[in-house]
Amino acid sequence: MIEMRNINKRFDAVVALQDAGLTIRDGEIMALLGSNGSGKSTLIKILAGVYGANSGEILMDGKKVTINSGFDSKNLGIATAFQEMSLIPTMSVIDNMLLGKEPTKGPGFVDHSQAKAEVQALLDRFHIVCDLDDYVNTLMPSTQYLLELAKAIATKPKVLLLDEVTAALHADEVDTAFQILRELKAEGVGMVYVTHRMKEIYEICDRATIMRNGQTITEAPVSELSLNDVVYYMTGARIDQNVGSAVSEEYNTEGAELMFEAKDVRLFPRIKDISMKVYKGEIVGIGGLEGQGQSEFIRSVLGSYHFEEGTVMYDGKTVSFKNPSEAVNADIGFVSGDRSRESIFKDRTISENLFAGRAVRGALFAFLSSKMVDKFSAEAVEKYKIRIGSLAHAAKSLSGGNQQKLAVARWIASQPKLLLLDDPTKGIDVHSRQEIHEILKGCAAEGMTIIVTSSDTDELISLADRVYIFYDGRVSGEFAGQAKNNENISAAMMGITSGKEEA
Template sequence: MSLLHVTEVSKTFPGVRALDRVSFTLRPGEVHALVGENGAGKSTLIKVLTGVYQPDEGELTYQGSPARFGTPMDAQHAGISTIYQEVNLVPLMSVAQNLFLGREPRNALGLVDRKRMEREARELLAGYGVTTDVRRPLGTLALGAQQMVALARAVMIEAKVVIMDEPTSSLEPREVRTLFGVIRDLHARGIGIVYVSHRLDELYEICDAVTILRDGRVVHTGQLAELSRIRLVSLMLGREMTEGATAFSGAATGDGDAPPVLRVRGLNSRHKLHDVSFDVRPGEVVGLGGLLGAGRSETIKAIGGAYHLDSGDVEVDGKDLRKPTTVRAVKAGIAVQPEDRKAEGIIPTLSVRENIALAVLPRLSRLGLVSDARVDEVVTAYMTRLRIKAASPDQAVGDLSGGNQQKVLLARLLATGPKALLLDEPTRGIDVGAKAEVQSLIDELAAEGLGVVLVSSDAEELIEGSDRVVVLRDGVVVGTLTGAEVTTEDLMAAIAGERS
């Protein structure tokens, strides 16, 4: 008997089919892993289950009856509770108030019984390993403790289904063990759990079943114990291991004897990065491989000074940046292309000319006055070199195709004269033709002696475009592929933890 069943559910947004005839079954007392890379459809499915979105097609069955939740509150009242990766409670209210928000205990006069609420809050949280003054504002607690408060609140509403979205992302190892103890208790009580995580060790320790999504479709569902780690990874990435190895060919080889243009040593950031180290030599493309959440983007941002580091060193051409900041990184010769070009890269309302010149205006000015002629010279040169297709340099970047927007961003980075170019998903969201042009450009830049770090969720692109691949898992370097080892097979084995 199923507790929650999804039958042939589809959901379409303008230009995107987020879910395509997805079926999913959660049984009482089952811990069911929901996995997939970025854009696979996990978040959309969760929002359909919790009433945030209404499906375009298909139906939901809950406890044996057809169900349709018009709002998240409807789903919560029915017994479906969600714990999100980002704590969605009220930081200025006390811990006790957050736990009992909307269901405060009251005395005979109908007033909130504060003493009882605080007593019950202390007793409840003790079972989750949280010992704190429940009168404190929630926002003053460590993020891990806030996450445990959110978990306690979700479970105390007598939920029959608990959806956990990356619940351990902010937890210490001790807190993770406590969480797993709570999950096992829920399991024993017949509560169904949908568990979203990218951490393979966690999945295989705590989950009974798994459903894998890719591009909005279910590509596998079944018992997790019957699925090897390497098969799980290959299904997520859409690369069959039976294809055999795809040896690297085509990228620049770099100068193996030259000193590194970029040296990264011992990057540590709480919960996210753990002793990450690697080198990049002139003319070399070093790929960062791993699943979603492995720490690839965090590594790129940390090197570029845009992500907090607890410790670690970054050197460019032998010069230590000390604690990297974005200003120091740019001055040292590091250029970073972020994963989300629209939110963190281009300024869509500005022109092509303005976007390209943005990073080099200080260099093109004298006594605070910018030389239009010098700006035009730089912009024309890079529009020509990168073959940027625009009506004119004055056209708004937001009006360009995704591929040309990406080229404008690359032009801005190259105009700074970098020594190391860090590219996070440089071909995501662009058409096949533009993708080939960007890949060719990366090869050209490496051939000219630039050191390149490449992050891509496309395993084939990463393999074909890299000289070496540094593989990350849960913020730790778990392997480095070189030479004949740069294959799809070895990459997936390293990600799955099955490569010596």
């Protein structure tokens, strides 16, 4: 039983946690919820020993403990499975699994046979298929996430911290993971489960702690919290029922201009045979389980990857972009859901982040006055209601939702003909998500063509006019209007083809 009380943490001038608290009981799974910037990740990292709290106390079974390092955390019986994964990519699976607790014989020599046996047993329990000597960076992301989880459990912890571990797992892998979590629960292990997937909370968690702005707002059994309650505690506002669940009106494709078409494109290994059409002014959604080719498809259109076979038609011409620069110069924009790695320049000013779309097109040594740049950015901030301190602040000072609005505004302000988005609202709080949806719908109404991938079925239904579902590198379903519903989409995601079939 762990109790965190009055935890305060700041990073330079930014307050991350203010009098936050968390209680983990043995044999209980506690959900830890909060939007980006709520502090839940920081709180977990303090327990894991990665960060040090500025003040506050941590009690284990009633006794005060100090956690000054990852080593301390492990010694107390706490194991963590990190969202960003803590595996060493350049080392083998077996080395990673036993890192820090290698079985030894003699003067520190590693006992290889025992190591092998231990790790193989672990892999079997998780149904992971791989060679013990494979380097981790050669494995698929979902396998890596499972290994991350397995590694945490291998230490036979008393407390298990799980930071968004199911984000990249397929449905059956999630089932395996949950099964193991239930087994651990029966053994008396206390667990903290951080997730953005509301359905999972009701499936596996007993209680929920909700955080906002670095403070713990409430803690209650999951059975006493409705979805609306959860969102209310997380954001301080009730979700607008109408906007959130509105079904997009069917887009009439008759007489519309064909803006984009992919025919029989292929990219080994993820994309086997995809064909799709997108008309001007449409919002087309691409859905599916993780890793079915959506991400690779979008990026191949952009020119970051290249299709091996098939043709792509855009704006009346056959195209094959060699790099994103060519696509951008052809009036295409790209917004990634992986903000920190792929779209935000965290140390550059908000103004520069917004201007980036304009900075990449045009003469390399043209004169750009600061007045012009700031005017452009000020207009964008105003138009898209981005909450900022000042244009001169670094982008990292913004919350996740506002950062993503930055990325979207960057492109929309340049009025591209085709806007590509790869899971843009992943991990973003509900209100920012709604605002981004509204912006996108507004743009489509003005004639912008939009292709957006998403891992969230509800988002696909409410945002997109038509939805393609990818399964195993092929289109397993195309839905519009009434057919665009939860049942059809979920079935297609599993590969059960119904609705329009592609050859």
